[in-house]
Amino acid sequence: MENNVVIRVCMGPAGIAAGGRDVLERFREALASAGLDASVKEHCSSHQVGCLGLCARDVLVEVHTDGQKHTYQYVKPDMVERIVTEHIAGGKPVSEWLVDDSFDAFYEKQVKVVLSHCGVLDPEDIDDYIASGGYEAIGRILKKCLPEMVIDEIKASGLRGRGGAGFPTGLKWELAREAAGDRKYMICNADEGDPGAFMDRAVIEGNPHAVIEGMMIGAFSIGASKGYVYIRAEYPLAVERLKLAIAQARKKGLLGKAILGTKFSFDIEIKLGAGAFVCGEETALIASIEGERGMPRSKPPFPVNRGLWQCPTVINNVETLANIPYIMRKGASWFASYGTEKSRGTKVFALTGKIRNTGLIEVPMGITLREILYDIGGGTESGKEIKAVQTGGPSGGCIPASMFDLHVDYESLAKVGSIVGSGGMIVLDEDDCMVNMARYFIQFTQAESCGKCVPCRVGTKRVLEILDRITQGRGRPDDIAKLERLCKGIKSTSLCGLGQTAPNPVLSTLKYFREEYEAHIIDKKCPARVCKALLTYWILEETCTGCGACRRACPAEAISGEKKKPHRIDPEKCIRCGMCYEVCKFSSVERE
Amino acid sequence: MVQITIDGKKIDVPEGITILEAARRNGIYIPTLCFHPRLTYFGGCRLCIVEVKGFLRPVTACTTTVNKDMEVNTSTAELEELRKLILELILSDHPHDCMLCEKAGACTLQELAYTYGVDGFQFAGERRRYSKRDGNPFIERDLEKCILCGRCVKVCREIQGVEAIDFGYRGFKAKICTNFEEDLDCEFCGQCVQVCPTGALTGKLWARKGRQMSLREVETVCPYCGTGCNITVHVNRNEIAKVTAREDSWNEGWLCVKGRFGYRFANSPERLTVPLIRKVPRGEGAPEKVEDLFREATWEEALDLVASRLLEIKEAHGPDSIAGLSSARCTNEENYLFQKFIRAVVGTNNVDHCARL
Numbered sequence: 051m052e053n054n055v056v057i058r059v060c061m062g063p064a065g066i067a068a069g070g071r072d073v074l075e076r077f078r079e080a081l082a083s084a085g086l087d088a089s090v091k092e093h094c095s096s097h098q099v100g101c102l103g104l105c106a107r108d109v110l111v112e113v114h115t116d117g118q119k120h121t122y123q124y125v126k127p128d129m130v131e132r133i134v135t136e137h138i139a140g141g142k143p144v145s146e147w148l149v150d151d152s153f154d155a156f157y158e159k160q161v162k163v164v165l166s167h168c169g170v171l172d173p174e175d176i177d178d179y180i181a182s183g184g185y186e187a188i189g190r191i192l193k194k195c196l197p198e199m200v201i202d203e204i205k206a207s208g209l210r211g212r213g214g215a216g217f218p219t220g221l222k223w224e225l226a227r228e229a230a231g232d233r234k235y236m237i238c239n240a241d242e243g244d245p246g247a248f249m250d251r252a253v254i255e256g257n258p259h260a261v262i263e264g265m266m267i268g269a270f271s272i273g274a275s276k277g278y279v280y281i282r283a284e285y286p287l288a289v290e291r292l293k294l295a296i297a298q299a300r301k302k303g304l305l306g307k308a309i310l311g312t313k314f315s316f317d318i319e320i321k322l323g324a325g326a327f328v329c330g331e332e333t334a335l336i337a338s339i340e341g342e343r344g345m346p347r348s349k350p351p352f353p354v355n356r357g358l359w360q361c362p363t364v365i366n367n368v369e370t371l372a373n374i375p376y377i378m379r380k381g382a383s384w385f386a387s388y389g390t391e392k393s394r395g396t397k398v399f400a401l402t403g404k405i406r407n408t409g410l411i412e413v414p415m416g417i418t419l420r421e422i423l424y425d426i427g428g429g430t431e432s433g434k435e436i437k438a439v440q441t442g443g444p445s446g447g448c449i450p451a452s453m454f455d456l457h458v459d460y461e462s463l464a465k466v467g468s469i470v471g472s473g474g475m476i477v478l479d480e481d482d483c484m485v486n487m488a489r490y491f492i493q494f495t496q497a498e499s500c501g502k503c504v505p506c507r508v509g510t511k512r513v514l515e516i517l518d519r520i521t522q523g524r525g526r527p528d529d530i531a532k533l534e535r536l537c538k539g540i541k542s543t544s545l546c547g548l549g550q551t552a553p554n555p556v557l558s559t560l561k562y563f564r565e566e567y568e569a570h571i572i573d574k575k576c577p578a579r580v581c582k583a584l585l586t587y588w589i590l591e592e593t594c595t596g597c598g599a600c601r602r603a604c605p606a607e608a609i610s611g612e613k614k615k616p617h618r619i620d621p622e623k624c625i626r627c628g629m630c631y632e633v634c635k636f637s638s639v640e641r642e
Numbered sequence: 643m644v645q646i647t648i649d650g651k652k653i654d655v656p657e658g659i660t661i662l663e664a665a666r667r668n669g670i671y672i673p674t675l676c677f678h679p680r681l682t683y684f685g686g687c688r689l690c691i692v693e694v695k696g697f698l699r700p701v702t703a704c705t706t707t708v709n710k711d712m713e714v715n716t717s718t719a720e721l722e723e724l725r726k727l728i729l730e731l732i733l734s735d736h737p738h739d740c741m742l743c744e745k746a747g748a749c750t751l752q753e754l755a756y757t758y759g760v761d762g763f764q765f766a767g768e769r770r771r772y773s774k775r776d777g778n779p780f781i782e783r784d785l786e787k788c789i790l791c792g793r794c795v796k797v798c799r800e801i802q803g804v805e806a807i808d809f810g811y812r813g814f815k816a817k818i819c820t821n822f823e824e825d826l827d828c829e830f831c832g833q834c835v836q837v838c839p840t841g842a843l844t845g846k847l848w849a850r851k852g853r854q855m856s857l858r859e860v861e862t863v864c865p866y867c868g869t870g871c872n873i874t875v876h877v878n879r880n881e882i883a884k885v886t887a888r889e890d891s892w893n894e895g896w897l898c899v900k901g902r903f904g905y906r907f908a909n910s911p912e913r914l915t916v917p918l919i920r921k922v923p924r925g926e927g928a929p930e931k932v933e934d935l936f937r938e939a940t941w942e943e944a945l946d947l948v949a950s951r952l953l954e955i956k957e958a959h960g961p962d963s964i965a966g967l968s969s970a971r972c973t974n975e976e977n978y979l980f981q982k983f984i985r986a987v988v989g990t991n992n993v994d995h996c997a998r999l
């Protein structure tokens with residue numbers, strides 16, 4: 051029977067963090083105890099769904115009544131009762147809790163393919179996925195298609211890997227299909243180690259069956275009967291949902307021997323990663339599954355020829371795989387109608403940083419950065435200017451505001467020294483110091499370097515040391531030249547992608563924000579007022595009322611002055627914590 | 643065979659070999675640190691980078707196999723600058739105490755630093771410091787000098803099959819570790835010492851006994867067992883300073899703990915140099931000092947004594963009252979003679995060999 055009341059509570063990572071479970075529980079209780087209207091109760095279903103996208107406003111709840119949808123934002127458990135009595139029972143939505151127009155703008159320019167069912171389906175129920183057309187594609191393929199036909203379709207779709215490098219997926223499958231060997235493997239890379247990225251997590255938590263179906267189609271195409279999902283242990287919910295999904299699929303005969311009565315056998319094993327960023331690199335990932343330390347090795351040979359246990363192996367990213375069932379269901383030309391000539395389809399990005407609408411978005415390739423940042427992201431919360439955006443996480447580069455009309459696709463971003471990468475997008479405004487940002491990323495890659503090769507292990511350490519001293523006011527005149535020499539060397543001599551891309555944040559900020567480096571080194575000033583060691587605090591005598599608030603707040607006893615007389619900061623004692631700046635009610639504390 | 647071009651020179655090489663092998667076979671020099679011909683490739687030091695036409699970035703010669711018509715450049719201004727940078731980085735995290743280092747004069751890193759004229763002070767910064775000394779009796783592990791080339795890890799696994807060490811930690815802190823970073827507790831074959839290109843791994847017994855310049859090399863055969871490994875005895879003022887093995891010997895440079903570290907008997911004051919004959923019988927009241935127990939004798943006298951005693955026993959109790967047990971330290975020929983002696987001269991089949999125990 052069709053439900054005419056459906057309640058959808060966002061249970062993505064941010065939704066759960068904001069209290070989604072309690073909200074869901076409250077709905078169940080309130081609906082049960084409301085019991086006033088038997089038909090409402092009967093036709094009501096409340097279930098958990100994956101990420102709805104706009105994490106900044108969690109917990110998001112959609113209430114569908116008689117074909118009408120209302121979305122509530124910032125829902126807390128104690129709001130549930132009123133929603134149930136006034137809206138569901140009373141038929142009058144609680145207008146002050148509903149989302150406003152800007153909420154719709156967030157979705158307007160988005161195109162949902164991978165995420166089309168995230169936030170709609172119950173990820174813990176395989177029947178929900180099947181009812182939406184899930185496993186239809188693999189069923190049809192097994193009965194009617196040759197592997198080559200599937201590969202041709204994927205090639206025609208123009209899908210490229212979403213894990214970072216953008217390698218054409220159909221071609222990868224073809225190479226593995228043609229590689230000699232009777233044992234082959236299909237691996238899903240769900241290691242997602244970039245700071246600030248949570249696309250793959252959202253996909254697995256929101257629609258795990260799409261990933262499984264994608265793996266099945268891939269395995270059938272290349273001739274694999276065993277698959278692995280390499281997923282980081284820090285994603286317990288994703289692991290749990292994936293395990294459940296695999297178990298449900300096995301029960302339905304979708305995984306295991308002689309699937310759907312055909313000759314195709316395939317099963318999936320989950321391997322937990324221990325949280326090393328480098329284990330997302332495909333050869334390190336293979337080593338890790340084999341029980342070795344996750345250290346990359348030189349390519350060639352490529353995994354498609356010699357991968358796991360020396361057998362031909364395809365490694366695909368979660369998002370890449372989640373696209374597959376939709377392409378096979380709706381056709382290559384449908385998929386290829388989105389995006390640009392060389393970058394087809396859509397891409398999921400995680401918008402974070404100084405942006406009003408932080409969250410998960412899916413956009414057609416080729417959209418401009420400006421559209422993402424302003425139309426979807428809604429600009430900054432503070433109203434300050436966006437200065438730059440860092441795409442591709444620690445492996446990517448910084449793109450300045452002057453280039454925001456750039457189209458987001460593999461080639462365009464590479465041309466300006468960044469990458470699409472796995473899809474992290476960190477938005478920076480005038481309060482962000484570019485030198486410090488570069489330092490943050492290098493600190494990350496240095497700590498995550500596997501230590502195998504010299505340029506990455508020692509080179510990034512030296513880059514970090516130079517950036518450390520620049521941000522601490524000890525920069526030397528030749529530091530920029532040293533950084534450039536080091537970064538170029540690390541880029542061209544490192545063994546794996548980690549080292550080869552690690553200098554990107556430094557090189558791109560040196561290119562577009564060189565004056566910030568110079569300000570730190572020559573003038574000993576941090577233009578964004580972030581680098582503590584470069585700040586000076588002083589009190590404006592004219593406006594200081596001598597209230598003493600700053601004197602009491604200063605943890606270093608650096609402020610002196612008599613009551614009702616202008617106070618003074620002793621620069622020798624000042625530790626630049628900024629407490630005085632925060633507490634002064636008369637804006638009399640200045641800093642630079 | 644495929645034809646490739648290295649530095650403008652057309653050469654024919656077997657299919658499937660690496661660029662590095664192709665270059666070495668044709669007398670073209672490419673610097674390396676982590677490469678070792680008897681171990682699987684690693685590709686960590688990045689010194690053997692070469693330019694291959696059609697590739698965007700330099701590739702490592704030690705890991706890249708040749709292809710038909712491949713065009714390789716092993717030395718361009720850019721490559722040499724990158725190699726210099728890599729060496730500078732290695733040396734920026736190195737103790738710079740060559741004057742005290744056991745390995746001076748035989749150290750690949752030192753030699754490369756010399757060739758490229760780099761000191762590593764350009765990027766002076768933090769250096770790894772380890773204060774704990776490994777308490778094992780044989781192998782000095784001075785990991786501040788380690789360049790993480792991975793040779794020791796691989797030799798231990800691939801040649802010796804022991805896996806006593808592996809990489810630990812990440813980033814700048816990466817380190818070759820024993821299990822739980824306890825003192826090394828392994829077979830002490832010293833294969834790792836043999837392959838270490840720097841002074842990170844040396845013999846504890848070698849300390850201050852002499853370095854490359856003061857050593858005279860004597861090629862000989864290990865006296866410990868019938869395997870007969872070739873060894874090089876390094877002699878300083880008529881004293882053994884260390885024992886190594888040459889990689890072009892039939893044992894390929896590999897030795898066991900006895901051959902590599904068990905050489906101190908040679909210069910031991912307690913070593914027997916003449917036969918001794920017992921003066922006082924075993925048992926209660928026997929003196930403790932060796933001089934009071936034994937007297938020196940000539941070989942003739944000693945052998946006569948042994949022969950006459952064996953004859954007495956055989957006559958009194960029959961040949962089967964005698965048994966011969968020979969030693970793995972003897973050669974094949976010596977062992978053959980020994981069993982012949984026991985069987986044909988003594989007249990018993992009671993003969994065996996310690997390696998069977």
Ligand SMILES: Cc1cc2nc3c(=O)[nH]c(=O)nc-3n(C[C@H](O)[C@H](O)[C@H](O)COP(=O)(O)O)c2cc1C
Nearest residue numbers: 211212213239241242330331332366367370547548
């Ligand atoms: C340091 C490093 C980390 C990586 N981490 C990931 C990751 O977390 N997830 C991922 O899918 N790919 C990651 N990759 C890319 C993979 O090596 C590989 O290219 C990708 O999984 C291939 O899948 P695709 O063709 O579907 O993109 C990483 C690469 C590098 C160099």
Ligand code: SF4
Nearest residue numbers: 500502503506546549
């Ligand atoms: S580039 Fe870095 S992470 Fe990659 S192999 Fe070298 S040391 Fe390891």
Ligand code: SF4
Nearest residue numbers: 788789791792794838
């Ligand atoms: S100890 Fe020697 S052989 Fe082992 S990794 Fe370090 S430098 Fe290489």
